[in-house]
Amino acid sequence: MESSDVLALDNQVCFALYAANRAVTARYRPLLAELGLTYPQYLVMLVLWEGADGGQVRVTDIGERLRLDSGTLTPLLKRLEQGGLVERRRSTEDERSVIVTLTEKGQTLQNQARQIPARLLCDSGVEPEKIAALRDELRALLSRLEDA
Amino acid sequence: MESSDVLALDNQVCFALYAANRAVTARYRPLLAELGLTYPQYLVMLVLWEGADGGQVRVTDIGERLRLDSGTLTPLLKRLEQGGLVERRRSTEDERSVIVTLTEKGQTLQNQARQIPARLLCDSGVEPEKIAALRDELRALLSRLEDA
DNA sequence: ACCAATTATATTGTGCACAACTTATTATCA
DNA sequence: TGATAATAAGTTGTGCACAATATAATTGGT
DSSP states (O other): OOOTTOOOGOOHHHHEEEEEHHHHHHHHHHHHHHTOOOOHHHHHHHHHHHHHGOOOOEHHHHHHHHTTOHHHHHHHHHHHHHSSSSSEESSSSTTEEEEEEEHHHHHHHHHTTHHHHHHHHHTTOOOOOHHHHHHHHHHHHHHHHHOO | OOGGGGGOOGGGGHHHHHHHHHHHHHHHHHHHHHTTTHHHHHHHHHHHHHGGGGGGHHHHHHHHHTTTTHHHHHHHHHHHTTTTSSSEEESSSTTEEEEOOOEEHHEEEEEHHHTTTHHHHHHOOHHHHHHHHHHHHHHHHHHHHHHO
């Protein structure tokens, strides 16, 4: 029967993941546009707002957190810098590293961003418990894939 | 407490989705490279291999299935055409539409592709039932987002 | 101290995604 | 029928992702 075909689109987790990811991102887009951010830029800001390492965050640290490399992050961070949200400077103790710090404007933006998760949940009308369960399953999948 | 912060990266479903999607795609990449396909190209081939509409598949049909627009599909299909996997021609009954059909080479590729889902599951070592459950939850989320 | 290996970021090139716009064709209805 | 709207692809421009490579700085072993 058709529905058991290993190549049927609707049987693929990969496609469900791909489509759901783009649908969620599309939901974020108008809300983030109000802050002048794209979705990946928002993720970088989340890392910076967590303020680990006392603000001494290297490009590599962001990359490890988000699983992104310098080829993605360098131009993204330059755009955030142009928008006045972050500053980039070479570390004095290790000239190979670039330290990314929030500007005043970048810090202030966090207050506006706090409303986003709630607005998104409200818009989509999905139960918070289901969302949390899904999140945990996805994280489990991710660590499985990263370990193997 | 930190773990309840609405902006904490690890609390975001969106990030779990984003990271898991890229991790899964990364798993596909080397397998698909053997077929000369990228991941989105593979999804288009899945649609064509399903052979709906008796091979009379328009660009719009592919777009509806994959939730992609012509701005993404047109160049992608041109690359598939250059690779000799598909043909593109204007519909005779509606000159606005472009009909995409599989070439002999494109059809043959399906046989090589059939092994991919099994190899992927094997590599990642995740239980098939869990995968199926996750897929269904993601699809439910997707239809929620598309309806609202 | 010197050299090889490692590390951190940047650059280049390809291929998506998606918004905004254009062009061509078909459908609608006054 | 003739203007107008709707539809289907294509084009252009921006911003990711990621592979491959380059450059510069640091580290480790001798």
